[in-house]
Amino acid sequence: TQTPSILLVKTGTLDLSIVPPNGSANAGDQITYVFTVTNTGNVTLTNVTVTDPLVTMMGGPIASLAPGASDNVTFTATYTLLQSDIDAGTFTNIATASGTPPTGPPVTDTDDDTQPLNAAPAIQLLKTGTLNNTIVAPNLISNVGDQITYVFTVTNTGNVTLTNITISDPLV
Numbered sequence: 701t702q703t704p705s706i707l708l709v710k711t712g713t714l715d716l717s718i719v720p721p722n723g724s725a726n727a728g729d730q731i732t733y734v735f736t737v738t739n740t741g742n743v744t745l746t747n748v749t750v751t752d753p754l755v756t757m758m759g760g761p762i763a764s765l766a767p768g769a770s771d772n773v774t775f776t777a778t779y780t781l782l783q784s785d786i787d788a789g790t791f792t793n794i795a796t797a798s799g800t801p802p803t804g805p806p807v808t809d810t811d812d813d814t815q816p817l818n819a820a821p822a823i824q825l826l827k828t829g830t831l832n833n834t835i836v837a838p839n840l841i842s843n844v845g846d847q848i849t850y851v852f853t854v855t856n857t858g859n860v861t862l863t864n865i866t867i868s869d870p871l872v
Contacts (some may be wrong), residue, residue: 704801705809708750710734712779712813724859724867725817727783733813735775737763737797741807745799750775754794758869765799781817787861791815824860825867 719728734749748762755777762774785791791859792814798806811819833839833846850872856862 702743702801702803703741704743704799704804704807705739706746706748706797706799706807707738707743708795708813709736709738710752710796710811710813711736711793712815714815714817724820725781725815726859727781727786729781731779731791731813731815733777733795734772734781735777735795735797736770736772737762737765737775737799738770738860739767739799741801742767742802744804745801745807748797748799750795750797752777752793754793755779773779783787783861786817786819789817789819791817811837820858821859821860821862821867822856823862824855825855826853826855827869828853847867 701744710733712733714731715775716722716725718730719726735754737748737750740743743767744767746763747766749760750757759774762771765771781791792812794810796808796810796813798808800806828851830847831842831846831848832844835846852867855863
């Protein structure tokens with residue numbers, strides 16, 4: 701009796717060194733995937749493919765995969781993280797392996813890989829003041845009633861999108 705079967709194992713490795721600061725996930729960092737395909741049935745599979753809708757697959761198809769044989773070098777892929785992935789906190793995608801047995805429909809298996817993307821929120825505030833000492837008297841000395849105009853520059857120095865940003869200053 702023919703019992704065709706296929707097993708897919710998808711392994712992702714997150715590279716945090718592409719976009720600084722290194723050590724935390726940032727948009728533009730990449731996950732490299734390796735796909736291990738194993739013929740777990742008792743018949744040879746042909747035209748073995750791996751598809752993954754979120755990445756561009758490199759390699760394949762495998763022309764023939766004997767029973768018990770395994771391949772972990774033919775299929776690879778790379779995914780570049782988006783800001784929405786970082787904001788979500790994890791990235792998961794699913795791949796599908798398919799092989800054609802001597803008779804009958806193709807056999808398939810799926811596997812996913814989930815990468816935790818740790819949030820590292822941070823914010824920087826720069827307050828710059830400019831003295832206008834010509835309000836009270838047109839001179840170059842400070843007088844009661846002269847004004848200081850402030851400009852606040854806010855920079856998101858973390859790896860996640862910040863919302864509802866407010867600035868408070870008790871004296872202005």
